[in-house]
Amino acid sequence: MNDPKAPDVPSHLALAIVATMICSPPGGIVALVYAARVREFLEAGDFEAARRASRKARAWGWGSIVVGVIGGIVLIGGGVALVLYYLVA
């Protein structure tokens, strides 16, 4: 810690919090776990492991945002289809 040569590895904490709160909590929680592991590896001085965890935190964060938003929009479509079905049938 406090090593001036320590690389700046992002934990993507903000992304993980956004993912968790925008209705995709299961994936967001995984992103939060990886964000915590980034910081743990950084504090332990294992920068390679921190970079790997950072990439996973970013992938899980963006992945769950996309899944949450697409899932929500698909459900709107499903609701519209259901209303149309009731109107026609």
Next chain:
Amino acid sequence: MNDRPSRALAFDSVRALILAGLVLPVGALLFRVDPGRSSLYPRCPFHDLTGLHCPGCGSLRALHQLLHGRPLAALDLNPLLVLSLPILGHAALGGVGLRWRGRPLPRLEWPARGVRWLLGLILLFWLLRNLPVEPFRCLAP
């Protein structure tokens, strides 16, 4: 870092424009149309699949109440979202590269222990707001 400041600045203003182009119409819609009474908004897949409330459920309704100046109603719908708004704002503004006194906004970084506490808090909130027992029912939207 700063070898091409002018290009970075142009990129940042594009991102700021995109953010404003998303936030302003969504904010106007949220102000005009109550998500609690309209099926116009995206639905929560977790709630639809399981019938349970997720930590984010009630967020849009809470934002609608906040925009109408009713913070207590917003806290009632989703206290965790209202309390984490400063963090979400920081994430959004930092993500578009907002500069504060010539420097980029510092990235949101907490020590590992802080992230673990936040994780525990979210999981606890998730569990408690689904308990059908009186003191915790107020946490559900």
